[in-house]
Amino acid sequence: QLQLQESGPGLVKPSETLSLTCSVSGGSISSSDYYWGWIRQPPGRGLEWIGSIHYSGGSYYNPSLKSRVTMSVDTSKNQFSLNLMSLTAADTAVYYCARDMGTTRFDYWGQGTLVTVSS
Amino acid sequence: QSALTQPASVSGSPGQSITISCTGTSSDVGIYKYVSWYQQHPGKAPKLMIYDVSNRPSGVSNRFSGSKSANTASLTISGLQAEDEADYYCCSYAGSGKKVFGTGTKVTVL
Numbered sequence: 001q002l003q004l005q006e007s008g009p010g011l012v013k014p015s016e017t018l019s020l021t022c023s024v025s026g027g028s029i030s031s032s033d034y035y036w037g038w039i040r041q042p043p044g045r046g047l048e049w050i051g052s053i054h055y056s057g058g059s060y061y062n063p064s065l066k067s068r069v070t071m072s073v074d075t076s077k078n079q080f081s082l083n084l085m086s087l088t089a090a091d092t093a094v095y096y097c098a099r100d101m102g103t104t105r106f107d108y109w110g111q112g113t114l115v116t117v118s119s
Numbered sequence: 120q121s122a123l124t125q126p127a128s129v130s131g132s133p134g135q136s137i138t139i140s141c142t143g144t145s146s147d148v149g150i151y152k153y154v155s156w157y158q159q160h161p162g163k164a165p166k167l168m169i170y171d172v173s174n175r176p177s178g179v180s181n182r183f184s185g186s187k188s189a190n191t192a193s194l195t196i197s198g199l200q201a202e203d204e205a206d207y208y209c210c211s212y213a214g215s216g217k218k219v220f221g222t223g224t225k226v227t228v229l
Contacts, residue, residue, distance in 0.1 A: 039165075039220075046122065046223040047157070047165065047208050052216065060216025063120050096164055103153035104210040104218050107176065109164040 002027040004097050004110035011116050018084040018115060022097030029078045030055045035100035036080045038071070040093040041112075048093075052100045053080055087117045123148065123209055123221035130227040136197040139224045141209030142190060147219055149190040153212035156185055156194045160205045168207075169194060196226070204228045 008020035022036065029036060037052035051061035053071040061069050070083040084091060094114050098106040124142040131137040141148065141156075148154060154172045157165035167176050169185035172192065182197045192211070196203055209221035 047159075047210075047220040049210070049218045049220060052218075063217065101170075103151075103171070103212050104155040105153075105167065105170040106155075106157075106165070106210075107167050107170075109166075112164055 002099065002108045004099070004108055006095060006097050006110045006113040008095075008113060008115070010114060011118065012087055013119050014087055014089065014117055016087055018082070018087055018091065018117075020082045020095055020097075020113065020115070022080050022082075022110060024078045024080075024099075029073060029080060030075050032056075033101075035060075035102055036073070037098050037100035037106060038082045039096045039098060039106070040091075041096070042090075042093040050082065050084075050095075089117050091115070092117045120213060120217060120219050123211055123219055125207075125209060125221040125224045127222075128225045128227065130229055131196075131199045132229045133199055133201065135199050136195060137199060137226065139194045139196075139207055139209075139226070141192040141194070141211075141221045143192070143211050143219070144190055147211040147213040148187065148192050151212040151214070152187070154185070154187055154192040155210045156183075157208045157210065158203075158205050159208065165208065199228055201228050 003025045035052040038050040053059040068085045073080045094112040096112045097110045099108040156169040159165045172187045173185045
């Protein structure tokens with residue numbers, strides 16, 4: 001059974017950079033069939049797709065966040081990561097990682113990690 | 120890339136059927152057969168219920184069904200049960216690798 005687990009700081013200061021990692025177990029991140037995605041959800045609000053990355057390095061980002069987002073894959077650790085720069089309070093959210101079948105089919109999700117942006 | 124439009128809330132009695140709409144544009148829902156639906160209970164991660172407009176993943180009850188007409192996709196829950204009370208989100212492909220989620224609908228079982 002595939003499992004995903006997010007890790008990273010729970011509190012980040014405004015203007016700083018958020019770095020989150022998603023560890024994948026029970027399957028290989030190096031499968032050509034899948035992308036690996038990040039989705040976030042501000043408290044009490046809806047879901048927002050941040051971006052998705054393939055193990056080969058190919059990636060797609062939400063146009064509204066593209067200027068601040070970088071994603072990467074570490075196949076040796078079976079992990080993928082998210083960097084989000086220039087944080088503001090509006091970036092406070094639960095951040096989820098998920099397996100992306102390449103269209104809109106996120107079939108396995110992590111439990112989510114709450115990130116608060118505050119000084 | 121604007122969020123797809125869903126009703127804020129839908130309610131029904133046990134055993135009834137309800138339908139949740141998801142309205143997009145000719146640049147997303149209207150042009151692609153890639154619409155999915157997610158169920159989210161409080162404090163939990165979303166769960167995939169429908170993909171590619173009308174396909175159910177293994178293990179999802181056949182009480183859940185999806186369809187699409189023009190720029191609007193729909194999720195129907197038949198034989199409503201207490202456990203169906205949750206938030207539901209649609210998601211559409213928007214071309215060039217982009218995906219957009221709906222605004223979300225809270226389903227209440229009366």
